Amino acid sequence: MNWESVIGLEVHAELATQSKIFCGCSTAFGQEPNTQVCPVCAGMPGVLPRLNRTAVEYAVRVGLALNCTITRYSKFDRKNYFYPDLPKAYQVSQLYAPICRDGHLAVEVDGTTKIIGIREIHMEEDAGKLIHDAVSDNTLMDFSRCGVPLIEIVTQPDFHSAAEVRTFLMQLREILLYLGVCDCKMQEGSLRADINISVRPEGGELGVRTEMKNLNSFKAIGRAIEYETRRQIQLLESGKQVVQETRRWDDDAGVSYGMRSKESAPEYRYFPEPDLLPIYIDDQWLQSIVENLPEMAEAKRARYMRCWGISALEAATLTSHVYVAQLFEEVAALSRNPMEAAHLVAGEIMRLMNQTDTLPEDLAVDAKKLATLITLVSSAKINRNAYKEAVEAVFIDGVDPEEYIAQRGLRMVSDADAIAEAVAAVITEQRQAVADYRAGQHKALGFLIGQAMRKLQGKGNPALVRKAMLEALE
Ligand code: ADP
Ligand code: MG
Numbered sequence: 001m002n003w004e005s006v007i008g009l010e011v012h013a014e015l016a017t018q019s020k021i022f023c024g025c026s027t028a029f030g031q032e033p034n035t036q037v038c039p040v041c042a043g044m045p046g047v048l049p050r051l052n053r054t055a056v057e058y059a060v061r062v063g064l065a066l067n068c069t070i071t072r073y074s075k076f077d078r079k080n081y082f083y084p085d086l087p088k089a090y091q092v093s094q095l096y097a098p099i100c101r102d103g104h105l106a107v108e109v110d111g112t113t114k115i116i117g118i119r120e121i122h123m124e125e126d127a128g129k130l131i132h133d134a135v136s137d138n139t140l141m142d143f144s145r146c147g148v149p150l151i152e153i154v155t156q157p158d159f160h161s162a163a164e165v166r167t168f169l170m171q172l173r174e175i176l177l178y179l180g181v182c183d184c185k186m187q188e189g190s191l192r193a194d195i196n197i198s199v200r201p202e203g204g205e206l207g208v209r210t211e212m213k214n215l216n217s218f219k220a221i222g223r224a225i226e227y228e229t230r231r232q233i234q235l236l237e238s239g240k241q242v243v244q245e246t247r248r249w250d251d252d253a254g255v256s257y258g259m260r261s262k263e264s265a266p267e268y269r270y271f272p273e274p275d276l277l278p279i280y281i282d283d284q285w286l287q288s289i290v291e292n293l294p295e296m297a298e299a300k301r302a303r304y305m306r307c308w309g310i311s312a313l314e315a316a317t318l319t320s321h322v323y324v325a326q327l328f329e330e331v332a333a334l335s336r337n338p339m340e341a342a343h344l345v346a347g348e349i350m351r352l353m354n355q356t357d358t359l360p361e362d363l364a365v366d367a368k369k370l371a372t373l374i375t376l377v378s379s380a381k382i383n384r385n386a387y388k389e390a391v392e393a394v395f396i397d398g399v400d401p402e403e404y405i406a407q408r409g410l411r412m413v414s415d416a417d418a419i420a421e422a423v424a425a426v427i428t429e430q431r432q433a434v435a436d437y438r439a440g441q442h443k444a445l446g447f448l449i450g451q452a453m454r455k456l457q458g459k460g461n462p463a464l465v466r467k468a469m470l471e472a473l474e
């Protein structure tokens, strides 16, 4: 029998708003535990939530980018369950009227385009974090994450392989980053995917699915899908049944295990949230959200090529990540030399990022310093070698470029006498190469210029050195 896996995703993205969804507490990551909590997000009796307008606008941005219908009159509901990380014992979410519906995203997998349906996007609040303390063998609570705005993007069960899922998630991540609505740091949990999987004989009826949680890297997602598909096929082939349940993926062990049978909606006793008004998005509000949509990767690529004559290849590299694109645009503006800025960021900066394992979100290089170096090299104050060296020093140690160049004596030698002296010395010392050149072996020229540069400690103005050498040889 030919088995086919069927996969649907529930992707949670924390929205990058300054404050939480129903109170004014900060959403900043990595602060001391329980320092960003107030009576509202701690679920004290008698408090009233107040909706964050930016959270709604961010959710709508995502809906627009994923070709959804925006619900003009959407509502919140209470999802009731008890868990220690949820002080109110209910989560404010959207069941009956989610903010966006019926969208799709086209993804390219192995040269073919696949349309993935988006069932809905709803808004909700995040829960707190349980931290198991191995020393005291206690479980501790951090309530600071309670009430951080989330969107949950629910796809149709349209995927049939791990590769399709990975490509979709990568594309979704790019969209969220360009929209500026989520920082998408999977390690910090601001982007998390739950994976629903079932298997069926190819083209047959949908099978019973399991849901897998705790996936926090693209690699884990791929491995978990492959593991779960095999597990289900083995069950079915040995005449057993798949049980609908929630499973936890243990990436270190490379296995998943059952956590609990899957709750269905009735068990959550959803009911309309009585403390919040419905959200009405009128034409004017929707229009202003559309007008304020940030420029997406494809539009940026087209603009770089059209306005600045940057090659398609470089434009693709520059827009591979929104933070790389931002760095490039800053350097281009400050140096007023977009072409040179493109070469620098797509070339040397990308190389240094690779070499130092720097993720785009951790890029901290100063655009102003890079722009200074571009000005120096394009006005022939430093040569290409010195430029490269100084770029690396700026990237790795954050040095001041002017100081660095002065201290290292990297300023280019354009002094005609100094160059003539170096050339003359090379001509007397390198008799063989000079003879070779004069006998028609033109590649000897490169060697001779190299020798003259060495005498100038690599700082000679290459155009002037070349000219002087040619004159001397003639
Ligand atoms: P629930 O209400 O239990 O969360 P949903 O119907 O909302 O279930 O579906 C949740 C996710 O599971 C969606 O991403 C959907 O595409 C996916 N899904 C539903 N049925 C299947 C199935 N038989 N196999 C794989 N995925 C499925
Ligand atoms: Mg669901």
Ligand code: ZN
Residues within 6 Å of the ligand: 020, 023, 024, 025, 036, 037, 038, 039, 040, 041, 042, 147
């Ligand atoms: Zn609060």
